[in-house]
Amino acid sequence: MRLSPFVFLLVSAPAFAAHKFEDLAISPRGEAVAAVEAEDAVGAHGTIVLRRVSDGRQLRTIDPCAGCEYSDPVFAADGRLAFLSRDRAAGIVSLNLADS
DSSP states (O other), X not given: OOOOHHHHHHHHOOOXXXXXXXXXXXXXXXXXXXXXXXXXXXXXXXXXXXXXXXXXXXXXXXXXXXXXXXXXXXXOTTSOEEEEEEETTTTEEEEEEEOO
16 A cells, blocks of 8 residues: 555654744833733643743743633733733632733
């Protein structure tokens, strides 16, 4: 039996996880960006990650609730970061404020 090259590619292709970036926000002075980041896998826990715009270096990770989902990060004029956390188990959505 002869296998087609397509079948060979499907069998030999390495599996990899993609990294998701959601809900992007840019700081007032444009030096940092915040996003909800997670591995693209079922049930992956996302965190709020602050990165430097100039080189993408991670500055800080914000994850105050291990069981929460995060959304809608937005920078205040003074540079602080506001975002929502949703704890589905407890049925609670909270507004959080963090120094950036």
